[in-house]
Amino acid sequence: MNIYDIAKASGVSTATVSRVLNGSERVSEQTRRKVLSVMEAQGYRPNAFARGLGLGTMRMVGILCTDVSDPFYASAVSLLEGALRRMDYDMLLYCTGSEPADRDRYVELLLDRHVDAILLVGSVFADPSGPALEKAAAQIPVVLINGSVPDGNIYCVDSDVEAAFRSAVSRLFSAGARRILYLYDVLTYGGRMKLSGYRDGLSACGIPYDPSLCVRLERDPDSAVRSLRGLIAGGLSFDAVLCAEDLFAVAAGKALRGASLSAPVIGCNNSILAVCASPALTSIDMMLESLCETAANTLNILLEGRQAPHRAVISSRLVERETFRLP
């Protein structure tokens, strides 16, 4: 059953059926009713293309993330897909990679697709890329998960990760740590918030910032372990480790054990790695489920044409496991 069949059964041209689907005013009320009643009688479901043309919506939400093979983003995409499904929207997923220029291109592609809204997963999208995002946000709802931007048209569901890192430093300090190694990879918006929380935390504890304790690593477990072993062998001394990612906390644990050292370690994201590491990682949980749920709710409100808050902040929490217990 397609548009040709509907046209024939209604005794009109396919152009007229298209006009009905388009909601064109150039169709008489009588013809419109006839075509619609044939569609109903035949159980006709206009295909996505026709729906897009005719009813003004594809019921499709575009999701951008840099890399869905990252477990944190994978969990987010999984949660969002479920939430969108419950809202009767489909998900068009684009993985943008890490080049800002590509991000802009993908936003343009989503606009070409006439998606109803865009969800941006990851703090990387809080960084300036190009004009496409602003353009998109002027046309359709755009919601950023895990970041904040000044553009008033982009809705933000952010995490208080800066406060969480500040608090982690003070907890390590209370446990006796004075030289806290900080491990990170990128300084995206989220990366900068974490680093800022680390530095503010040191400052609040009266510990001067030592750049040699702030170490950038490759996001690859083997390479991270090698780098850390090199630093330890080179005489770098520290009495605690705070990490921007669970992966680095895993690497720190391996490097410490390899050197027969021991120190409290705190990771971030509370991922499957935190549970599977030996010893299991204490980790900052950014409450991804709440972030995604809040973002989906915001989107739903906006798609219904109602007012939503421009910014929501979700509290993180520290999940204690074997690598660090609160004193």
Next chain:
Amino acid sequence: MNIYDIAKASGVSTATVSRVLNGSERVSEQTRRKVLSVMEAQGYRPNAFARGLGLGTMRMVGILCTDVSDPFYASAVSLLEGALRRMDYDMLLYCTGSEPADRDRYVELLLDRHVDAILLVGSVFADPSGPALEKAAAQIPVVLINGSVPDGNIYCVDSDVEAAFRSAVSRLFSAGARRILYLYDVLTYGGRMKLSGYRDGLSACGIPYDPSLCVRLERDPDSAVRSLRGLIAGGLSFDAVLCAEDLFAVAAGKALRGASLSAPVIGCNNSILAVCASPALTSIDMMLESLCETAANTLNILLEGRQAPHRAVISSRLVERETFRLP
């Protein structure tokens, strides 16, 4: 070459060509065959062409997986998204959950969306669900990754995981193991292949199958560790562990260490968990990248209207790390 040329060469109207493209049932089998043979003879590419004429192709491929938050599926989706993008197709992702009835519903939804093809990620889709998949495969290319089905219309890119598990058993046997514990969760198509490989491997080594060594676990690290600790405390004796998933190999490592025991352990999937576990896991690598690349190639060939092999089998390999080295 356009729709008018095809219509002229077939001796039918353009509307009839459209009906053939749309898979309408209101075309006689004879006419359908004639139009298709003209298309084939002329090297006509219906999708790209139909798109140009607005006949409804969305250049969109539907992907079904049970849960994209699973790292194995997340990697697959990430690889496929990139491959589809290079083919200039977008990806519509549905996470079906584990209910067979839901799988069928999602296939119907993809057909409603008039996707150009469907990719099924995971051996779970090799199990019978309902009539929707067969119906889909009669209309558009359907490619199953990591499994095989008898339906000749569904193209399969399978892994030789059964052989890999058989070989893992024989390698553990060569290293002296005689009581090999097998840990698994589900008996989907893939799960049955692995179990069958384990049992055939035992048989080939002359070891009788002992059901008490074949243990089903929850796919949750803490619960798996608890179950294994209980079994060890209850006196279950074994001298090697083979696991259907890296997650269970992690749990086995933790349970062994907790009981001050040691035994070779082999996981499966060669995931980030294998690298991050301590000790790092020896793991069966099902070569996900090759599976996805082959599936995308198959799809590309089919979308171009050419013939593709109905089944391809990708060889697994054993990646040796700390939990087991070949003797």
